[in-house]
Amino acid sequence: MEVENKISVIDFGGQYAHLITKRVRHLGVYADIIHPxxxxxxxxxxxxxxxxxxxxxxxxxxAPPFNKELLDTGIPTLGLCYGMQLMAxxxxxEVRRLTRREYGRAELTxxxxxxxxxxxxxxxxxxxxxxxxxVNPPEGFSVTGKSDDCPVAAIADERRRMYGLxxxxxxxxxxxxxxxxxxxxxxCSLEKNWSMESYIEEKMNEIRVRVGNxxxxxxxxxxxxxxxxxxxxNEALGEDRVLGLHIDNGCMRKNESEGVKxxxxxxxxHNLHIVxxxxxxxxxxxxxxxxxxxxxxxxxEFIYVKDRELxxxxxxxxxxxxxxxxxxxxxxxxxxxxxxxxxxTHHNRTDMIKEMVAKGLVVEPLDQLYKxxxxxxxxxxxxxxxxxxxxxxxxxGLGVRVLxxxxxxxxxxxxxxxxxxxQKTRKSGYNSLVIPVKSVGVQGDSRTxxxxxxxxxxxxxxxxxxxxxxxxxxxxxxxxxxxxxxxxVLKPLQxxxxxxxxxxLNLIREADYLAxxxxxxxxxxEQIFQMxxxxxxxxxxxxxxxxxxxxxxxxDVMTARFYRMPKESVREIAGRIxxxxxxxxxxxxxxxxxxxxxxWE
Ligand code: XMP
Numbered sequence: 348m349e350v351e352n353k354i355s356v357i358d359f360g361g362q363y364a365h366l367i368t369k370r371v372r373h374l375g376v377y378a379d380i381i382h383p384x385x386x387x388x389x390x391x392x393x394x395x396x397x398x399x400x401x402x403x404x405x406x407x408x409x410a411p412p413f414n415k416e417l418l419d420t421g422i423p424t425l426g427l428c429y430g431m432q433l434m435a436x437x438x439x440x441e442v443r444r445l446t447r448r449e450y451g452r453a454e455l456t457x458x459x460x461x462x463x464x465x466x467x468x469x470x471x472x473x474x475x476x477x478x479x480x481x482v483n484p485p486e487g488f489s490v491t492g493k494s495d496d497c498p499v500a501a502i503a504d505e506r507r508r509m510y511g512l513x514x515x516x517x518x519x520x521x522x523x524x525x526x527x528x529x530x531x532x533x534x535c536s537l538e539k540n541w542s543m544e545s546y547i548e549e550k551m552n553e554i555r556v557r558v559g560n561x562x563x564x565x566x567x568x569x570x571x572x573x574x575x576x577x578x579x580x581n582e583a584l585g586e587d588r589v590l591g592l593h594i595d596n597g598c599m600r601k602n603e604s605e606g607v608k609x610x611x612x613x614x615x616x617h618n619l620h621i622v623x624x625x626x627x628x629x630x631x632x633x634x635x636x637x638x639x640x641x642x643x644x645x646x647x648e649f650i651y652v653k654d655r656e657l658x659x660x661x662x663x664x665x666x667x668x669x670x671x672x673x674x675x676x677x678x679x680x681x682x683x684x685x686x687x688x689x690x691x692t693h694h695n696r697t698d699m700i701k702e703m704v705a706k707g708l709v710v711e712p713l714d715q716l717y718k719x720x721x722x723x724x725x726x727x728x729x730x731x732x733x734x735x736x737x738x739x740x741x742x743x744g745l746g747v748r749v750l751x752x753x754x755x756x757x758x759x760x761x762x763x764x765x766x767x768x769x770q771k772t773r774k775s776g777y778n779s780l781v782i783p784v785k786s787v788g789v790q791g792d793s794r795t796x797x798x799x800x801x802x803x804x805x806x807x808x809x810x811x812x813x814x815x816x817x818x819x820x821x822x823x824x825x826x827x828x829x830x831x832x833x834x835x836v837l838k839p840l841q842x843x844x845x846x847x848x849x850x851x852l853n854l855i856r857e858a859d860y861l862a863x864x865x866x867x868x869x870x871x872x873e874q875i876f877q878m879x880x881x882x883x884x885x886x887x888x889x890x891x892x893x894x895x896x897x898x899x900x901x902x903d904v905m906t907a908r909f910y911r912m913p914k915e916s917v918r919e920i921a922g923r924i925x926x927x928x929x930x931x932x933x934x935x936x937x938x939x940x941x942x943x944x945x946x947w948e
Pocket of ligand 1: 642677695739741742877904945
């Protein structure tokens with residue numbers, strides 16, 4: 348039997364499954380993704396198996412069907428989060444729901460030496476996101492690590508080379524994660540022979556074969572993903588067979604469309620058209636208040652506009668495929684992997700696009716990659732630094748940063764939540780309020796749609812992070828914490844009816860512009876991964892609205908920590924936004940991901 352030089356990652360639908368393959372590839376070993384019900388024959392002979400996390404509980408009826416024989420192959424196996432729980436449960440250990448769930452940062456204490464923990468410290472920061480836990484490991488396993496809230500955070504059966512970790516070594520917020528994965532690769536005796544150059548080569552060939560004698564039409568927002576895709580397609584097929592279209596959907600940043608044109612002109616591309624379709628998009632979202640519906644409406648409108656433009660350009664629709672700069676997280680977060688929960692539908696994964704994908708009409712050369720990998724491809728293709736390091740900007744743009752609602756949210760409906768929040772914040776010396784809007788979050792791999800809690804008090808990032816983690820872990824119904832950085836004394840806020848209008852877009856466009864200006868002036872732009880600026884329809888007097896800034900540190904968008912901005916910059920941003928005159932309060936989102944997603948919708 349010949350062992351293949353790869354690791355197979357079994358995908359239980361976790362938001363992190365693909366991230367594991369990426370990390371392993373980054374460490375120089377090819378990794379692929381397989382389904383949990385694969386037969387032993389189909390599995391072949393990978394050098395190692397990693398069982399991913401996932402949204403299920405081992406006790407739930409909808410848990411993905413798993414072929415238990417995969418645990419008897421003798422192949423070294425590492426179970427992560429749900430993967431660890433499943434392994435322990437199937438090998439007759441005990442798994443239970445903990446009273447205290449654990450989301451976010453935790454500290455691992457190594458309590459027994461293991462080859463998996465070579466070269467890591469006795470105490471290490473790790474990232475957790477779970478409700479269930481192993482309470483008794485199976486026979487043959489010993490407990491090798493614990494955290495404050497999780498007495499069985501790591502288990503090992505060194506004889507069978509089977510390991511389980513309750514935390515996620517694949518996310519950057521587990522700084523020792525790469526070392527642990529490297530140790531697993533060594534345990535599997537695998538050779539390091541995968542690289543990004545070979546990947547780019549392979550993708551170019553794949554594009555040529557997929558496209559055949561047809562051409563590709565691509566929507567170019569001007570962000571990193573679409574620009575890298577456009578460049579890759581141009582290099583693989585030549586300028587004559589690629590056509591880029593930049594659509595101004597009315598939800599762009601201030602001066603963005605002109606900026607895109609200038610940047611791509613400078614790069615020497617002559618195959619890019621620019622059209623302004625603001626009115627079409629505003630018509631498509633008219634009256635919509637539900638965030639998922641709004642995303643779908645914007646996503647579908649992109650396709651209608653694209654079809655109309657194709658017609659106007661008189662291009663034969665059969666001769667032109669649709670190119671997209673879709674990244675892997677867009678797919679996984681839209682529920683694209685077989686068992687993943689739908690967190691939010693990204694504009695490039697609406698039902699209409701999924702149908703086109705199924706018919707083979709879409710080319711997405713970056714669909715296996717994460718943001719940091721795309722930047723690496725961009726640099727290798729010779730794109731300028733400023734372009735490669737632009738903050739990511741979502742396809743629906745400011746459209747998902749202008750929250751809408753029917754104004755019916757009443758704080759009296761959740762006064763008990765308010766009391767629970769207050770009990771916690773009082774202890775830490777902060778005032779608090781529950782905000783009468785809802786935003787999207789992700790907890791334990793599932794989508795949440797819940798209220799933010801607003802706090803007022805001392806600007807101490809450490810304290811605020813602890814408070815935010817405590818509130819979102821403990822109080823059902825709260826998935827975010829925001830901290831007041833501008834406005835008067837915090838007073839109760841009322842929700843008001845609001846939809847996506849030109850005026851509200853103009854207001855957030857201006858606030859976003861001012862906030863970004865401060866980041867550039869204070870040389871913070873490149874230290875921050877992304878900073879959504881969000882308009883929420885709540886006010887003290889029914890007239891004004893509130894703005895939330897959400898600066899984040901992340902490398903792969905699957906997890907993130909809120910950025911701790913210097914106080915002067917915080918003050919400056921709040922001051923400039925308040926000077927617009929239409930804003931009651933400016934808040935700073937102090938929620939990590941999980942439990943809060945980047946965007947509020
Ligand atoms: P979330 O909100 O899911 O965001 O934590 C993760 C990253 O994805 C971006 N994002 C989108 N990008 N179309 C996109 O192209 C979308 O519909 C979309 N929704 C979120 C978000 O800005 C962040 O970088």
